[in-house]
Amino acid sequence: MKAVTLQDLQESIQDRSAFGTLADYLKIGSAFLTFARKTRPTRIVSPSHSNYIFYQYGEDHGHKITRPLNADLFIESANDFKIAFERLIAFLADLKRYGEAAIDQRGSQSYVESKEINKVIYTVQQSIGSIGDSFESSNQSRKRIGQLFETLVRLLIQEVGLTCEPRTINIPIPDYPGYAMSYELDLVFSRDKAILASETKFIHPSEIIGSVKTTSKDRIDKIFLDKYLLTRLLGRDVPVIAIFLHDVQRAQRGNSIFGINSTFKSNHFLGYTVALNRLDGVYYVAPRPEMTTNERLREQIRDFQQFLIKDLWALSTV
Numbered sequence: 001m002k003a004v005t006l007q008d009l010q011e012s013i014q015d016r017s018a019f020g021t022l023a024d025y026l027k028i029g030s031a032f033l034t035f036a037r038k039t040r041p042t043r044i045v046s047p048s049h050s051n052y053i054f055y056q057y058g059e060d061h062g063h064k065i066t067r068p069l070n071a072d073l074f075i076e077s078a079n080d081f082k083i084a085f086e087r088l089i090a091f092l093a094d095l096k097r098y099g100e101a102a103i104d105q106r107g108s109q110s111y112v113e114s115k116e117i118n119k120v121i122y123t124v125q126q127s128i129g130s131i132g133d134s135f136e137s138s139n140q141s142r143k144r145i146g147q148l149f150e151t152l153v154r155l156l157i158q159e160v161g162l163t164c165e166p167r168t169i170n171i172p173i174p175d176y177p178g179y180a181m182s183y184e185l186d187l188v189f190s191r192d193k194a195i196l197a198s199e200t201k202f203i204h205p206s207e208i209i210g211s212v213k214t215t216s217k218d219r220i221d222k223i224f225l226d227k228y229l230l231t232r233l234l235g236r237d238v239p240v241i242a243i244f245l246h247d248v249q250r251a252q253r254g255n256s257i258f259g260i261n262s263t264f265k266s267n268h269f270l271g272y273t274v275a276l277n278r279l280d281g282v283y284y285v286a287p288r289p290e291m292t293t294n295e296r297l298r299e300q301i302r303d304f305q306q307f308l309i310k311d312l313w314a315l316s317t318v
Contacts, residue, residue, distance in 0.1 A: 003035075003038060004031050004034065004035050005035075006035065006039075006057065006060075006061055006131070006134050008031075009028070009031060009032055009035060009131045009134075010131060010134065010135060010141075012028055012031070012131075013028065013128055013131050013132060013141065013144060013145075013148065014141075014144065019148055019151055019152075021155065022089065022152075022155050022156070022159060025085075025124045025152055025155075026082065026085045026124070028124070028127060028128060028131075029081055029085070029123055029124035029127045029128075030078050030081060030082055032127035032128075032130065032131055033075075033076065033077065033078035033081055033123075033127065034078045036055060036076070037077075037078060039058075041055040041056055041057050041058065042055065042056040043055060044056060044065075044258055045258075046068065046256075046258045046259060046260055047253065047254075047256050047258060047259070048253040048256070048258075048259040048260055049068075049259070049260040051070060051071050051072050052068045052069065052070055052071065052248070052260050053068075053069050053071050053074070054066050054067075054068060054069065054250070054258055055069075055130060057134050061134050062136065064133055064134050064135075065133065065250070065257075066129070066130040066133045066134075067126070067129050067130065067133055067249070067250065068248050068249070068250055068260055069126050069130070070122065070246070070248075070286050073118060073119050073122040073123070073285075073286055074119075074122060074123050074126055075119055075120070075123040081120070081123055081124075084116055084119065084120050084123075085120050085124070087111065087116065088116070088117060088120045089159075091108070091111060091117070092156070092159045092160055094108065095160040095161075095308070095309065096159065096160045096161040099313050100309065100310050100313040100314070102309065103309055103310075112305065112309060115303070115305060117304070117305040117308060117309075118285050118286070118303055118304055118305050121152070121156075121285050121304060122245070122246075122285050122286055124152070125148070125149050125152060125214070125245055125285070126245075128145055128148050128149075129145050129214070132144065132145045145214060146213065146214050149212060149213075149214050149245060150166070150186050150187070150212045153187065153210070153212045153243055154166070154187055154212075156308065157187070157189050157210075157312070160308070160312070162189050162190065162191060162312070162316060163189060163190050163191075163192065163193045164187055164188070164189035164210075165187070165188060165189075166184070166185060166186055166187060166188070167185045167188045168182065168183065168184050168185070169182070169183050169185065169202045169203070170182050170183075171183065171202055171230070171233045171234065173233070174233070181229070181233065183226065183230070185209050185210075185211075186210055186211050186212045186213075187209070187210035187211075187212060188203065188207050188208070188209055188210070189207065189208055189210060189316065190204065190206045190207045190208065190316055191206070191316040191317065192206070202234065203230070203234065203238055205236070206316070207239075208239040208240075208241060208280070208315050208316060209226075209227075209230070209238065209239065209240045209241070210240075210241050210242075210243060211223045211226070211240065211241070211242045211243070212242075212243045212244075213242070213243075213244055213245075214244065214245040214246070215244060215245065215246060215247050215249075215263055216242070216244050216247055216263065216264055216265075216269075217247065217249075217263035220242070220265070220268065220269060220272070221268065221272060223240065223242045223279065224272040224273075224276045224277065224279065225276065226240060227240035227276070227277055227279060227280075228276045228277055231277070239280040239315060240279055240280055241279060241280050241281035241282065241283065241307075241315070242279055242281070242282045242283070243283045243284075243304065243307065244282075244283070244284050244285070245284070245285045245286065246284065246285065246286040246288075247262055247263045247264035247284070247286075247288055248260050248261065248262060248263065248286075248288070249261050249263050262288055262290075264288050264290070264291070266290060266294065266297060269297070269300075270296060270297075273300065278300065279300070280315065281302070281307065281311055281315065282300055282301045282302070283301070283302055283303065283304045283306065283307040283311075284301065284302075284303055284304060285303070285304040287301060287302075287303050
């Protein structure tokens, strides 16, 4: 069987007909990890944060360097990843059957405590991101990587039995006939398929808006503003949550280019909370340490696993 090349992986993430099922994400994650094991790109440990690593590709790909990978979450073994992915699929089936009571099923408590859900999602999405980092120009893949994360989250929500789709709406501006504000919503989800009547033709009261981004950098303000404007324009509270993968980037540290910087702006986040409104949930697959140690941030920010096993069900209760 022909060995998978980096070019094959590049073509895979560019394939617009792929990634319609969770199985496609298992394939791409397994393929990248297998490629890394066989070709052995240089593995670099960050001197400033020893739990972060980078892969550096060979000369054929311009010695390109991947994004920082959190070794506490990133599963480097293709076999371990496959087994963990299959456990996730089995747990999603339990969630679909039992809802938030799935955690009470035999063996579920220890599974949840392992935080393996976050590890699987982080590994598959960062595998996609690492493939994207191998392109000659980062602009070739940046948007596609974000799209694939949105699709992954949508598929996960659908897998547990909820209705979930992107939606574009055009909301008329009061007192300005003929003018409307257009919103492209990453996700709109609900427990049951909402029937949009004339008075709720944009967002049904039982629906929740989800903004899904790989990082909050340069994006967090828009999410707060969207909730504020949608609530004002529609004349009622509109539930809005945010889902992020992580908030780190590579940075120069002394003489090393393999340092780590946080891209999360805690003061901005808290300022928007006070000046505009609280979001109805903020979730990270890989939360930053300050999100768990800072009491004010801890009140609002949770990990993605918490969303999937508990908060999703509370939010979507009709």
